[in-house]
Amino acid sequence: MNLRLKLDKELVLIVDALNLFTRHYVAHPAMSVNGEHVGGVIGFLYGITNLIERYKPKKVIVVWEGGGSSRRRKIFSEYKSRRRPQKLNRTYEEDLPDTVENRNRQVSLLVSLINLLPICQIYVPDCEADDVIGYISKYTYSKHKKLILSSDKDFYQLLDENTIIFSPTRKDLVTCKTVLERFNISSNNFALAKSVCGDPSDNIAGVKGVGFKTLAKRFPLLAEKNDVSINDLIEKSAGHIKSGSKLKAFKEITQSEELIRRNWKLIYLDTANLSEEQIRKIKYTVDTFSPKKNKLEMMRALIKEGIQTFNVDRLFLALNYIGA
Numbered sequence: 001m002n003l004r005l006k007l008d009k010e011l012v013l014i015v016d017a018l019n020l021f022t023r024h025y026v027a028h029p030a031m032s033v034n035g036e037h038v039g040g041v042i043g044f045l046y047g048i049t050n051l052i053e054r055y056k057p058k059k060v061i062v063v064w065e066g067g068g069s070s071r072r073r074k075i076f077s078e079y080k081s082r083r084r085p086q087k088l089n090r091t092y093e094e095d096l097p098d099t100v101e102n103r104n105r106q107v108s109l110l111v112s113l114i115n116l117l118p119i120c121q122i123y124v125p126d127c128e129a130d131d132v133i134g135y136i137s138k139y140t141y142s143k144h145k146k147l148i149l150s151s152d153k154d155f156y157q158l159l160d161e162n163t164i165i166f167s168p169t170r171k172d173l174v175t176c177k178t179v180l181e182r183f184n185i186s187s188n189n190f191a192l193a194k195s196v197c198g199d200p201s202d203n204i205a206g207v208k209g210v211g212f213k214t215l216a217k218r219f220p221l222l223a224e225k226n227d228v229s230i231n232d233l234i235e236k237s238a239g240h241i242k243s244g245s246k247l248k249a250f251k252e253i254t255q256s257e258e259l260i261r262r263n264w265k266l267i268y269l270d271t272a273n274l275s276e277e278q279i280r281k282i283k284y285t286v287d288t289f290s291p292k293k294n295k296l297e298m299m300r301a302l303i304k305e306g307i308q309t310f311n312v313d314r315l316f317l318a319l320n321y322i323g324a
Contacts, residue, residue: 012141013048013057014133016150017064017121020047021110023151023168025103032306040106041113042310047149048119049315051166055147056321060119061136061286064111066127071273075265080202109305116298117315118291118322124281127274130154134269135282137163154194157269159187180223184216189228195263196233196253204263207256210249218249230260291323 024043032038048060072079114121124132130152137146137158145162148155151169156179159165165174176187185193196215198206215222219236222228234257237250253260265272271279295316302310 011055011057011059011145011147012136013051013055013060014136014146014148015048015060015062016129016133016148016152016155017044017062018107018129019150019152020044020168021107025106030307030309033308034306036105036306037102038106038109038305038307040103041110042307044110045113045310045315047168049318051147051149052318052321057147058321058323060322062114062119062121063129063132063136064121064123065129066124066132068126069128069131069273070126071275072128072266076204076262078203079266109301113298113301116292116294116301118293118319120286120289122282122285124278127278130269131273131278132282134158135271135274135279136286138270140282140286153190154267154269156187157191157194157267159190183212184220185212185222186225188225189222191264191268192228192230192233193222194267195230195260196256198263199267202266204266205259206263207249207252207259209252214249218247230257230264233260293319 021040021044024047025040028039028043030037030039030042048062051057052060068080111121122132122136133148133150133155137148143162146164148158148163148165149168150165151167155165156174159174159176159179161176166172167174179185179187179190183190183193193212193215196207197211198204218240219228219233221232221236234254237253240247240250241254274282293316295312299312302308302312
C-alpha cells in the first residue's frame, strides 16, 4: 500500500501538542540570543513543518492538554498519580534553561506563534488531549483521512483505513498493519489488550502475569478484525478452564474481570470521559476557527524572543498547502 497516496485529499493533521513539545524541549539544544533555551519551540515548529511539507494536509489541528481528566480520577483516584515529574531539559550543565518557568514560557510563546498561523488550536479545560483527539478523529472528521502526530500508544486504538499515526519516536508511520505485526493484536482490539495488560506510565495495573505476548498467544482472536469484548475474553478464559487448562493466564483473567472493566473505562477513547460542555467546546472551536497567516507578525515575535535560527520562509511556504 502506498501510504503517501492513501493520505491524500482532505487530509487532517492532528497534533498531540504537549507530546511533541516535550520531546523537543528535552532534546533540542537551541538557544536564543538572549541566552534562553528555545528548543521546544523550534523543534515543535520544524516538526509540523516537516509533516505539512511531506503530506500536504488541508487542515492542521493542534490539541493541548487541559489539566487532566476529573472523570478518570473519579473512576480511579490513583490514575497517573505515580507519574514521574515531567522531565526537564538536560542538555546544559547550568540550571537556567532547566526550569519549569522556562518550559512554561516556551509553551506560552508557542501558543501565541501558532495563533498567527492557519492552524486551529484546541484547549478544553479539565480534559485530556487524548479524549479531544479521539473525539475529533471518531466524530468531527470520521470520514476524512487523518494523520495523528504523537508517540503515545494510546492512539493505536484509533487506527483504521482513514487514520494513520506518525510517531516522532519511530520517525515513521504507524498503521493497523504495524500494530498487528508488532503485537499480534489488531488495532481495533488494542484498547482491550491494554485494559488487560495495564499501563504502568499511567499507574494502571494490569492482570497479574499477563503481558501483550502472553495475551496474543493465548487469545489469537485478538489479531482478527472483529472487535473482541471483555465478555468474550472472560467467556473464552472460563471455557479453557472448564476444558481442563491449567494455564495461569486464563485463571488470572477470569478473576480480574472487575479490574479489566475499570481499566477499559480509563483507556478507551470515546465520549464517556467527555462532558456535554466539553464536546460543545470542541465543536465550537473547530466550527468557528478562522485561519490567519501573519508572517510579518511572526517574524517580529521571533526577533523579540531572540530566535534567529528558525526558517520562517520555509514554514509559510509549507502553509500554502493548508486549505488549498
